[in-house]
Amino acid sequence: MKIMRILSGAVLATALVAFVSCDGLFSDGEEGVVLQPDEQKEYLETVAVELLEKCPADDMKRYADLADSFYRDYLEDDKYDFSALEDFSDEVYDESWTEEESEYIDLQKDEYIRESIINLAVVLSNHNGEFTFGRKAVVKDSDNFDGVKVTAQIGSKNYTAELTHSGKVTKATYNYLYFRSEDSDGYWDEKNNDWVSRPGMVDKYREEFNVTIDVPEKIEVVLSEEGKPVAKVTITMTKNFSQDGLDPAVDNFNANVVVTFDNGYEVVVDKASYDGSKGQAGSAVKFKKDGQALVSSSAYGDAQVINEQYRCEDCAEYGDIHEYTTVKVKKAKNIKAEIDILGKIQVKGACSNAMDANESLDAFWEAVRNWDYDTGDPKSPDEAAALRHLTNLNAKLDCGVYYGSSALQAKVIFEMDKSREEAGWDRNDDGVINSLDDYIYYDIIPVIVFGDGSRYTVEDYFTKEAFENLIDRIEGYEKSYDDLLGTLGFFEKEDIEQEIGGSENIGW
Numbered sequence: 001m002k003i004m005r006i007l008s009g010a011v012l013a014t015a016l017v018a019f020v021s022c023d024g025l026f027s028d029g030e031e032g033v034v035l036q037p038d039e040q041k042e043y044l045e046t047v048a049v050e051l052l053e054k055c056p057a058d059d060m061k062r063y064a065d066l067a068d069s070f071y072r073d074y075l076e077d078d079k080y081d082f083s084a085l086e087d088f089s090d091e092v093y094d095e096s097w098t099e100e101e102s103e104y105i106d107l108q109k110d111e112y113i114r115e116s117i118i119n120l121a122v123v124l125s126n127h128n129g130e131f132t133f134g135r136k137a138v139v140k141d142s143d144n145f146d147g148v149k150v151t152a153q154i155g156s157k158n159y160t161a162e163l164t165h166s167g168k169v170t171k172a173t174y175n176y177l178y179f180r181s182e183d184s185d186g187y188w189d190e191k192n193n194d195w196v197s198r199p200g201m202v203d204k205y206r207e208e209f210n211v212t213i214d215v216p217e218k219i220e221v222v223l224s225e226e227g228k229p230v231a232k233v234t235i236t237m238t239k240n241f242s243q244d245g246l247d248p249a250v251d252n253f254n255a256n257v258v259v260t261f262d263n264g265y266e267v268v269v270d271k272a273s274y275d276g277s278k279g280q281a282g283s284a285v286k287f288k289k290d291g292q293a294l295v296s297s298s299a300y301g302d303a304q305v306i307n308e309q310y311r312c313e314d315c316a317e318y319g320d321i322h323e324y325t326t327v328k329v330k331k332a333k334n335i336k337a338e339i340d341i342l343g344k345i346q347v348k349g350a351c352s353n354a355m356d357a358n359e360s361l362d363a364f365w366e367a368v369r370n371w372d373y374d375t376g377d378p379k380s381p382d383e384a385a386a387l388r389h390l391t392n393l394n395a396k397l398d399c400g401v402y403y404g405s406s407a408l409q410a411k412v413i414f415e416m417d418k419s420r421e422e423a424g425w426d427r428n429d430d431g432v433i434n435s436l437d438d439y440i441y442y443d444i445i446p447v448i449v450f451g452d453g454s455r456y457t458v459e460d461y462f463t464k465e466a467f468e469n470l471i472d473r474i475e476g477y478e479k480s481y482d483d484l485l486g487t488l489g490f491f492e493k494e495d496i497e498q499e500i501g502g503s504e505n506i507g508w
Contacts, residue, residue, distance in 0.1 A: 032407040034451040037461075040409060045470045047344050052473050054294055057480035059263055063231075064484050069154045074133055081137030088129050088140065096121050105187060110198065112187040114205045122213040160224045167217025172241040176209040177309075180322040215239060234258045248305035248327060250276045264290040279304045279331065294342060301335035301351075329355070349399040357396035361444075364389040368416075368442040381440065383416070390416055390444065410450050417443040 133152035282300030
């Protein structure tokens with residue numbers, strides 16, 4: 001939904017406010033003080049620099065060297081034989097995917113009928129294989145390993161990657177159906193490669209897509225060096241799925257994902273959950289180093305989702321009937337989200353009703369549109385109506401920045417932005433070239449509002465002069481990671497420089 005883009009913009013804007021601490025600004029007993037805008041710039045910049053310094057490129061050098069060595073030892077060799085892995089992948093695919101198509105003509109009913117049935121089965125628990133990267137080819141050692149195991153010598157050390165699963169396996173199924181029926185004047189004869197005229201014919205198409213996924217309670221992926229884990233991914237899930245097919249109105253799941261590296265970095269996705277019967281959903285994520293949470297985020301809300309069979313009721317009069325299975329959001333309310341940076345800055349956002357906010361957003365764009373799609377004629381934008389809809393949107397959203405206390409430091413709201421471009425020709429055909437011919441463009445932009453009532457757009461607040469120290473650090477940070485990625489044989493240095501080249505400023 002469009003509202004999610006707006007919410008993302010709110011989080012981004014407030015995250016920018018929060019991303020950019022001056023430890024000396026807050027003394028004991030003053031944590032509730034609301035800082036002035038210039039003081040906040042100093043505070044934000046110091047926290048951002050501290051965060052950058054905690055994640056130097058040198059922390060990732062070992063992994064980059066390992067990836068580059070694997071690439072050069074195996075992937076760079078055009079003659080290296082990967083057929084054992086390719087055959088294994090083909091077997092998994094053949095077991096997972098089946099497709100049936102039929103096409104026939106029922107002349108008694110004057111119907112031309114096409115049908116397609118696709119079955120996809122994602123089964124992690126039934127694929128077993130053990131492989132070794134040899135000098136010239138990948139060799140399949142056995143089918144006895146309970147999961148998938150790959151061993152390779154990189155440099156002078158032996159590395160092993162293992163994918164294993166454990167616990168009860170639960171089947172989750174979902175069936176998608178699509179049907180279309182429309183009037184036709186005939187049909188295409190495939191055998192004679194010719195069009196056959198037959199007035200009163202009905203063209204029918206039916207598609208069925210059946211998905212089955214086996215979900216183990218636990219999945220682990222481990223990369224080890226000489227038997228010692230280097231990186232590990234653990235996914236643990238509790239779930240309850242309807243046997244007749246996924247039913248979001250009653251089904252539920254709760255997943256926990258932990259990614260760890262042997263250099264102290266850790267990513268934890270906790271309680272990524274959805275409960276259809278209770279109408280709740282959410283997740284929490286922590287990015288940690290040596291046990292300290294560098295950045296944390298969470299989002300929770302009330303949600304109601306249902307399966308629905310959509311049928312176009314107005315299409316029948318035009319001889320075109322179509323219907324299909326869809327998943328529809330019935331409710332998305334009381335959404336609360338938070339980002340925490342080093343425990344020093346918190347960005348908190350809330351949306352009382354995402355569906356109402358989305359309607360206000362759609363109505364805003366409709367009001368400023370300069371073209372009426374129903375009549376096909378140009379129309380004048382209604383700025384007054386657009387501002388009313390934007391007010392309604394802001395009433396549903398609440399996004400603020402805090403510095404380790406309940407004192408609100410800044411808010412982010414959305415305002416209408418309007419720009420003009422000279423047309424240079426008589427667009428309205430009134431015989432005169434003037435400002436009435438200009439192009440008018442509308443947008444929605446985030447505006448930072450501070451406790452003293454001052455207001456700044458993101459571009460006005462995050463200037464190069466105000467955050468010079470941070471920009472210098474960011475450019476050095478980018479350069480160090482540029483150099484790190486540039487050591488990888490499968491990256492082109494020019495592409496890296498283009499993607500993360502030095503910034504002139506941090507506004508946009």
